[in-house]
Amino acid sequence: MINPMLEFVQVFREFETERGRLAAVEGISLSAAAGEIVALVGPSGCGKTTLLNLAAGILRPTRGRVVLTPNARLAYAFQEPRLLPWKTVEENISFVQEGLLPAGEAAAARRRILEETGLAEFRRAYPRELSGGMKQRLELARALAVRPRLLLLDEPFRSLDGATRQELRALLQSEHGREGFSALLVTHDPEEAVLLADRVVVLSPRPARILKEVVLATPRKRRLLNRALVSSSLERIEGLLSSAG
Amino acid sequence: MMAFITRHKTELQKVLAGLLGLGGIFLLWSILSASYHPLIFPSPRETWQALGDLWEEGSLVPSIAITLHRTLYGYGLALLIGFSLAAFSRIGAFWQALLKPVLAVVQIIPPVVWTILAVIWFGISGGGAPVFLIFIVTLPLAFSQAAAGLEGIDRRLVEMSQVYRCRKSRVLRDIYLPALVPHLAATLGVGFSFAWKAAIFAEFMGSTSGVGFLLSTANSNLDTERVFAWVVVLAVLMLICEYGLLIPLRRRAARWCS
Numbered sequence A: 001m002i003n004p005m006l007e008f009v010q011v012f013r014e015f016e017t018e019r020g021r022l023a024a025v026e027g028i029s030l031s032a033a034a035g036e037i038v039a040l041v042g043p044s045g046c047g048k049t050t051l052l053n054l055a056a057g058i059l060r061p062t063r064g065r066v067v068l069t070p071n072a073r074l075a076y077a078f079q080e081p082r083l084l085p086w087k088t089v090e091e092n093i094s095f096v097q098e099g100l101l102p103a104g105e106a107a108a109a110r111r112r113i114l115e116e117t118g119l120a121e122f123r124r125a126y127p128r129e130l131s132g133g134m135k136q137r138l139e140l141a142r143a144l145a146v147r148p149r150l151l152l153l154d155e156p157f158r159s160l161d162g163a164t165r166q167e168l169r170a171l172l173q174s175e176h177g178r179e180g181f182s183a184l185l186v187t188h189d190p191e192e193a194v195l196l197a198d199r200v201v202v203l204s205p206r207p208a209r210i211l212k213e214v215v216l217a218t219p220r221k222r223r224l225l226n227r228a229l230v231s232s233s234l235e236r237i238e239g240l241l242s243s244a245g
Numbered sequence B: 001m002m003a004f005i006t007r008h009k010t011e012l013q014k015v016l017a018g019l020l021g022l023g024g025i026f027l028l029w030s031i032l033s034a035s036y037h038p039l040i041f042p043s044p045r046e047t048w049q050a051l052g053d054l055w056e057e058g059s060l061v062p063s064i065a066i067t068l069h070r071t072l073y074g075y076g077l078a079l080l081i082g083f084s085l086a087a088f089s090r091i092g093a094f095w096q097a098l099l100k101p102v103l104a105v106v107q108i109i110p111p112v113v114w115t116i117l118a119v120i121w122f123g124i125s126g127g128g129a130p131v132f133l134i135f136i137v138t139l140p141l142a143f144s145q146a147a148a149g150l151e152g153i154d155r156r157l158v159e160m161s162q163v164y165r166c167r168k169s170r171v172l173r174d175i176y177l178p179a180l181v182p183h184l185a186a187t188l189g190v191g192f193s194f195a196w197k198a199a200i201f202a203e204f205m206g207s208t209s210g211v212g213f214l215l216s217t218a219n220s221n222l223d224t225e226r227v228f229a230w231v232v233v234l235a236v237l238m239l240i241c242e243y244g245l246l247i248p249l250r251r252r253a254a255r256w257c258s
Helices: A048-056 A089-097 A103-116 A132-145 A162-179 A190-196 A220-225 A227-244 B002-007 B009-035 B044-057 B060-089 B093-108 B111-122 B128-151 B155-163 B168-206 B211-220 B224-257
Strands: A006-017 A020-032 A037-041 A063-068 A074-077 A150-154 A182-186 A199-203 A210-215
Touching: A006 A048, A020 A037, A020 A048, A020 A182, A020 A210, A037 A048, A037 A190, A048 A063, A048 A074, A048 A150, A048 A182, A074 A132, A074 B155, A089 A103, A089 A132, A089 B155, A103 A132, A103 A162, A132 A150, A132 A162, A162 A190, A182 A190, A190 A199, A190 A227, A199 A227, A210 A227, B002 B009, B009 B044, B044 B060, B044 B224, B060 B093, B060 B128, B060 B168, B060 B211, B060 B224, B093 B128, B111 B128, B111 B168, B128 B168, B155 B168, B168 B211, B168 B224, B211 B224
Parallel strands: A037 A182, A037 A199, A074 A150, A150 A182
Antiparallel strands: A006 A020, A006 A063, A199 A210
């Protein structure tokens, strides 16, 4: 792969616990090319979020390297929304945009994303005035509003109802089509992985190791229109997950 | 009128209960004063008369202003340095380990010892001794409240700001400072009342002006009515400060950060 946006090279990550060292990630090597969406699926607690935190620079590998394209604009939609309670919806977005985008571009991106996520009428609301699902939308909106080159998504649709989930998946697709960012998507839902990603990486129970990489050759748009096209990939991934426990 | 009462029933009940408590104190005071000589326990009427004398002499308001000025100066300094030291102690475990015992020692030394030292170092003619005492007794409180506030800052928000490469000045202004607001509000409440008492104590022990000095003079002259008059003034001032300023401030801070 030429110039990957993100690359994990033989990454190990351990944590110090009261019961000694706990290995969370073991010898992971994977990469995401420019414009590619890579989904990480695996059993609960296997270390998927740890991998995102390593990619974001929140954690450092115990061994190995995580390499990001220099100056790549990064965004992270956290699993539990990390919103500033004393700032409004719009201010939460502008807080992360400042310094990353010129003022005019930031304002335009903010307006558009607020419209598309259905948050425009809540722009002056505080996070405490939003439902759990709305906070999740805001978390995603904030990540998209910086026009990232690399987007890290940790179960971004988890606490949403079915219709909203569909709506935001479509938004992610259209933003990806428009902006062409790379993404690392953590999900527990194999169907979501095969619908949104170009490649699905199946992880083992903790410590996370790569069990299999499934490349989805069918174009994403066709997969969305005809889910039968991905049924064999989905069955493979589900099979791997159930055998992994 | 009825609609207002219904809407604010709980608040009105609280106000009534508070007034009942104050009425109880007043009743007890009246009963006790009837049983003792005015030199020991002056009545509310005698106290009111002494208060009138203080007003006519023109010493009431200027003395309060002097004490308040010293309190704000000493306490403001303690807040500034306490919060700065707390922020400094966050740099690393070494600085935290260095500062904590120093401030613990400052806290352990009784205020009366600090007062004696303040009088020796600053004399009694200026305002140096009271300001120093206020500063030194409220500094550990300001430090510990700020340290607790910084300790309680949501690390996840700081991580988020690092991911988006937010400037440190913005992180300080938009994450650290707002997160400190509830602690600052709590510190202000407890600390201000502490500082006010320390100011009066210091003026009582070693000053030639302020409320504490006038209390000391009244005490030396066995003018118990004036001592009681000052007690009433101080109690009213603290009640105004607590209910008019600090409680609304704490409520606002809690609402803002929820």
